[in-house]
Amino acid sequence: MTKGTSAGQVDPDDDLAGRLALAIGRLNRRMRSSAGGLSHGQLSALSSIARKGPLRPSELAAIEVVAAPTITRVVADLEARGLVARQPDTDDRRSILVAATDAGVELLLRARSDRARAVVALLAERTPEEVDAIRAALTALEAAANIDRTDR
Numbered sequence: 001m002t003k004g005t006s007a008g009q010v011d012p013d014d015d016l017a018g019r020l021a022l023a024i025g026r027l028n029r030r031m032r033s034s035a036g037g038l039s040h041g042q043l044s045a046l047s048s049i050a051r052k053g054p055l056r057p058s059e060l061a062a063i064e065v066v067a068a069p070t071i072t073r074v075v076a077d078l079e080a081r082g083l084v085a086r087q088p089d090t091d092d093r094r095s096i097l098v099a100a101t102d103a104g105v106e107l108l109l110r111a112r113s114d115r116a117r118a119v120v121a122l123l124a125e126r127t128p129e130e131v132d133a134i135r136a137a138l139t140a141l142e143a144a145a146n147i148d149r150t151d152r
Contacts, residue, residue, distance in 0.1 A: 030122075031115050036107045041066070043111060045074045046083055050105055054087065054097035083107060 028040055038046070041064070048063045049055055055063070061071035075098050078084040083104030089095040100108070123131055 027122075030118060036111055038107075038111070041070075042074055042078060043108070045071065046078055046100060046104055046108055049084055049098055050100040050108055054099040056089065056095050056097060060098060078104065 031040070045060060045064055048060060052063070057071050057075055058068065060075070061068050064071060066074075075084060079086065083101055084098050085101050086096045087099055089097050123134070126134070
């Protein structure tokens, strides 16, 4: 039991957290269908690779804030789909770099366009007041997640 609640009561913060997690999960599933079947993590990694140029897997893991084994799986999946390619690191022959392929860049551009259309369609169903509330909440969520507007 949380401070301020008694038996049988739900902490409003717990309800908010559950509702937020559910909404994010459903939106992620909708957006995944417009991302060529890539997961959010795969799409994020592909975006980072395309935006920042060839990267060492360790650099990509740091950017994506994931563990090395996770980024290894993500890169392997993207490589199997032909969206990234490994290349030797000329500065350090022990290391490799991961670069986006033309197919990866094309998929990324298509996914961004499809996702933008999907979000516009979702927002079109909302009232102007609801859109303003979403905009205000998004600013707070970005701050809570430490998302810099230049990260996109």
